[in-house]
Amino acid sequence: MRRGILIMVIVALSLAACSGSEEGAEKSKGTVTLGLNNWAENIAVSNMWKVILEDKGYDIELKSMEKSPVWAGLSQGDLDIAAEVWLPTTDKPLYEEYKEDIVLHEAWYEGTGLGLVVPSYMDITSMEELNDKKNELGIEEIVGIDPGASLMEMSRTALEEYNLNYDLVDSSGPAMMSELKKAYEDEEPIVVTLWNPHWAFAEYDLKYLEDPKNVYGEADDIFFMTRTNFSDDHPEIVEWMNNWQMDDDSLGSLMATIKDADDAETGAQQWIEENEELVSEWTN
Structure with a gap:
């Protein structure tokens, strides 16, 4: 009798183990x-x-x-x-x-959209104005993102096409946003490479600089x-x-x-x- 009960227990435990193993396999798909x-x-x-x-x-x-x-x-x-x-x-x-x-x-x-972006409080609307307003703006550089990003390659082309006397600074997305946040809070001038969709356009009042030469292409x-x-x-x-x-x-x-x-x-x-x-x- 005891032997029969023992066998039944072993069988039950074995079935439970198999069931658990199958359930684990189902949960892990790779x-x-x-x-x-x-x-x-x-x-x-x-x-x-x-x-x-x-x-x-x-x-x-x-x-x-x-x-x-x-x-x-x-x-x-x-x-x-x-x-x-x-x-x-x-x-x-x-x-x-x-x-x-x-x-x-x-x-x-x-x-989507992408290009050079400034806070809306800045008195500038086009990339063609950047050189003429350089002294007024009081900035020497455009804050970029990762150097290998396509947006940065387009921005380097924009500097050439518009003959812009600015340095394009390699950075990263988070570092660029940190610079934008700091400038925006102090209402200081800043030009950044940015894109949408991005939460920055909901957080801050920003605008793209017009790109009449269409360097950044269509959406x-x-x-x-x-x-x-x-x-x-x-x-x-x-x-x-x-x-x-x-x-x-x-x-x-x-x-x-x-x-x-x-x-x-x-x-x-x-x-x-x-x-x-x-x-x-x-x-x-």
Whole structure:
């Protein structure tokens, strides 16, 4: 009798162990690596997808780097996803270099902007005025971002096309925003390289300097891209991300929530909880 009971217990424990193992396997769908550069909206949406995909059972790694290494890493298969490709203008050089080794997917945001930006309290409207008003403005430089960014390459071209007597300073997105914040609070003149979508346009009263020579090109749309064969490995992720659509309101609120949170992932989690219906439209 005791032997029979012992056998039953062992069988029950074995079945429980198998069940637990299967349940664990279901929860772990593998590791997916996202490459991101430190543009505000890129940090925001990459952390948003990290939270979404981890909730779906994936292990997600975020790797932060400049934009060119993101493309290179994706083309070599070291990264799986990059959430931000600006086309047809801004990322055209990178796209032409790597297009055979990456897969471009659907656009998730339409109608970007980028160029030289100043606070609205500055008495200047066009890049053509920068030289004439240099003494009045009392500044010698334009505060840029990462040196490898396409926006910086366009800005170097703008200096040549408009023959601007300013230094374009390499920096980073966060460092540039720190300089803008300080100048804005003191109502000091400043010229920065900036883009939208960006939370700065909600936080501060800013304006693009007119670009009559169209150095910065027409408005882009933002796409996401994956390494080759990623769709075969994880078709549901590609399906969800192809359903993904954001506008100024949704993306602006995501960036603002993250900016005010303790860290980007915590902010993304909060925003997802407050926008469950929208996120469900992408993933269900």
